[in-house]
Amino acid sequence: xxxxxxxxxxxxxxxxxxxxxxxxxxxxxxxxxxxxxxxxxxxxxxxxxxxxxxxxxxxxxxxxxxxxxxxxxxxxxxxxxxxxxxxxxxxxxxxxxxxxxxxxxxxxxxxxxxxxxxxxxxxxxxxxxxxxxxxxxxxxxxxxxxxxxxxxxxxxxxxxxxxxxxxxxxxxxxxxxxxxxxxxxxxxxxxxxxxxx
Amino acid sequence: xxxxxxxxxxxxxxxxxxxxxxxxxxxxxxxxxxxxxxxxxxxxxxxxxxxxxxxxxxxxxxxxxxxxxxxxxxxxxxxxxxxxxxxxxxxxxxxxxxxxxxxxxxxxxxxxxxxxxxxxxxxxxxxxxxxxxxxxxxxxxxxxxxxxxxxxxxxxxxxxxxxxxxxxxxxxxxxxxxxxxxxxxxxxxxxxxxxxx
DNA sequence: CTAAACATACCGAGCGTTCGGTATGTCAAT
DNA sequence: ATTGACATACCGAACGCTCGGTATGTTTAG
Numbered sequence: 001x002x003x004x005x006x007x008x009x010x011x012x013x014x015x016x017x018x019x020x021x022x023x024x025x026x027x028x029x030x031x032x033x034x035x036x037x038x039x040x041x042x043x044x045x046x047x048x049x050x051x052x053x054x055x056x057x058x059x060x061x062x063x064x065x066x067x068x069x070x071x072x073x074x075x076x077x078x079x080x081x082x083x084x085x086x087x088x089x090x091x092x093x094x095x096x097x098x099x100x101x102x103x104x105x106x107x108x109x110x111x112x113x114x115x116x117x118x119x120x121x122x123x124x125x126x127x128x129x130x131x132x133x134x135x136x137x138x139x140x141x142x143x144x145x146x147x148x149x150x151x152x153x154x155x156x157x158x159x160x161x162x163x164x165x166x167x168x169x170x171x172x173x174x175x176x177x178x179x180x181x182x183x184x185x186x187x188x189x190x191x192x193x194x195x196x197x
Numbered sequence: 198x199x200x201x202x203x204x205x206x207x208x209x210x211x212x213x214x215x216x217x218x219x220x221x222x223x224x225x226x227x228x229x230x231x232x233x234x235x236x237x238x239x240x241x242x243x244x245x246x247x248x249x250x251x252x253x254x255x256x257x258x259x260x261x262x263x264x265x266x267x268x269x270x271x272x273x274x275x276x277x278x279x280x281x282x283x284x285x286x287x288x289x290x291x292x293x294x295x296x297x298x299x300x301x302x303x304x305x306x307x308x309x310x311x312x313x314x315x316x317x318x319x320x321x322x323x324x325x326x327x328x329x330x331x332x333x334x335x336x337x338x339x340x341x342x343x344x345x346x347x348x349x350x351x352x353x354x355x356x357x358x359x360x361x362x363x364x365x366x367x368x369x370x371x372x373x374x375x376x377x378x379x380x381x382x383x384x385x386x387x388x389x390x391x392x393x394x
Numbered sequence: 395c396t397a398a399a400c401a402t403a404c405c406g407a408g409c410g411t412t413c414g415g416t417a418t419g420t421c422a423a424t
Numbered sequence: 425a426t427t428g429a430c431a432t433a434c435c436g437a438a439c440g441c442t443c444g445g446t447a448t449g450t451t452t453a454g
Contacts, residue, residue: 007399007400007451007452007453008398008399008400008451008452008453009399010398010399013399013400027310028310028311029226029228029307029310029311031226031228031229031307032228032307032310032311034442034443034444035443035444035445036442036443036444044400044401045400045401045402046401046402046444046445046446047399047400047401047402047446047447047448047449048399048400048401049400050444050445050446051398051399051400052399055444055445056444056445086393106306106310109303109367109368109370110226110228110229110307112370113224113225113226113229113303113370114225114226114229140392143392147394148393148394149392149393149394150392150393150394151394152392156380156383157387157392159368159380160365160380160383160384160387161392162364162368163361163364163365163367163368163369163384164360164361164364164365164384165364166364166367166368167359167360167361167362167363167364167365167367168357168360168361168364170306170360170363170364170367171306171356171359171360171363173306173309173310183353183356183357186353186357187357187360187361190354190357190388190391191387191388191391191392192391192392192393193390193391193393194387194388194389194390194391195337195340195346195347195349195354195358195388195389196283196345196346196347196389196390197344197345197346197347197348205417205418205419205432205433205434206433207432207433210433210434231408231409231410232409232410232411233408233409233410241434241435242434242435242436243410243411243412243435243436244412244413244433244434244435244436245433245434245435246434247410247411247412248432248433248434249433252410252411253410253411
């Protein structure tokens with residue numbers, strides 16, 4: 001006996017929309033994806049999408065909110081396995097590498113360049129990003145406190161490290177998965193010990 | 198005595214278009230800038246722009262070609278002053294920092310995501326990028342050869358370093374000039390010596 | 395019956411691009 | 425030196441199309 005089939009499932013539908021939207025945004029950026037594109041991918045009509053989301057900006061911000069939250073939840077469950085901040089950094093970069101094709105960083109930049117800085121959605125997204133850096137900062141701070149990393153301003157270090165990873169992610173778009181992983185590992189090597197002999 | 202007065206000056210006009218286009222593209226990305234935007238900024242009509250360029254893609258590729266060529270020319274005249282590859286790296290990062298507001302890297306990513314990989318313009322731009330990395334690679338290779346840097350694959354190192362700088366440039370969009378310079382210097386410190394204690 | 399969930403049809407604005415037309419410049423023949 | 429033929433530079437209206445968004449209708453759940 002299967003459960004009663006329901007033609008309407010609001011929660012499921014919203015998840016479907018966000019799922020396809022994420023794939024599209026991460027591949028084509030914010031402006032590169034139209035609502036119609038999302039409709040076609042999700043197999044839904046515009047009316048349905050605009051029933052669940054106020055507008056395109058709202059859709060993107062909600063997507064970013066959920067994506068980053070999920071991503072950190074995933075991270076939390078993994079990171080406990082690693083005792084040192086150094087190991088955590090490698091694990092983080094590996095996680096990043098495995099999700100380059102579903103990363104919203106590029107779309108986020110696009111979104112911020114597109115959306116006016118006065119917009120509410122813009123500030124919401126800005127808050128998400130700030131929070132993201134702050135969470136990453138915790139790893140750095142941990143490394144500093146137990147003597148693994150140099151004792152410098154953790155906020156700046158977090159910003160710089162994340163910039164390196166996001167830059168690498170943007171430029172790895174046309175590489176195969178294996179190479180991406182190798183490059184992210186190499187990047188972490190570099191960020192830890194530098195290129196100087 | 199002024200130079201010969203001319204009602205039309207094709208070269209000047211084209212330069213004007215490219216100048217304003219560069220400022221707009223670097224701020225709003227490729228898709229974020231319309232031909233009308235460029236018209237308004239340059240004080241010209243659409244017809245005029247399409248007289249000088251085949252289409253939007255052509256305009257962007259020509260702009261990228263000239264920009265990168267100019268940028269390297271500028272670099273060549275500066276870099277001779279520095280004897281070590283380490284010094285050159287700092288000088289390069291400073292040059293990058295001073296031009297974040299006129300950088301086409303983000304617009305280039307946007308362009309590649311927008312334009313089909315089969316397009317001629319796409320491949321032209323790809324060639325420009327490849328050439329750019331190769332030129333930067335020369336600095337790395339020099340550093341390796343005279344024992345400043347670790348003897349690793351210079352192509353990969355160039356790719357990684359440039360990714361770090363471009364990522365930082367993308368994320369520095371809302372910072373003031375002084376902070377951007379400081380962050381780029383910090384990034385170079387990090388890339389040279391790492392964050393490990 | 396009511397309300398939520400979804401579809402359909404449509405809107406005005408803006409997009410990249412085209413095109414007919416108009417200045418302006420060049421140059422050879424007179 | 426003037427003229428007429430032609431090329432170049434530029435304009436602005438308009439095209440076909442897509443965009444984000446809305447109004448309205450239909451289906452399903454409770």
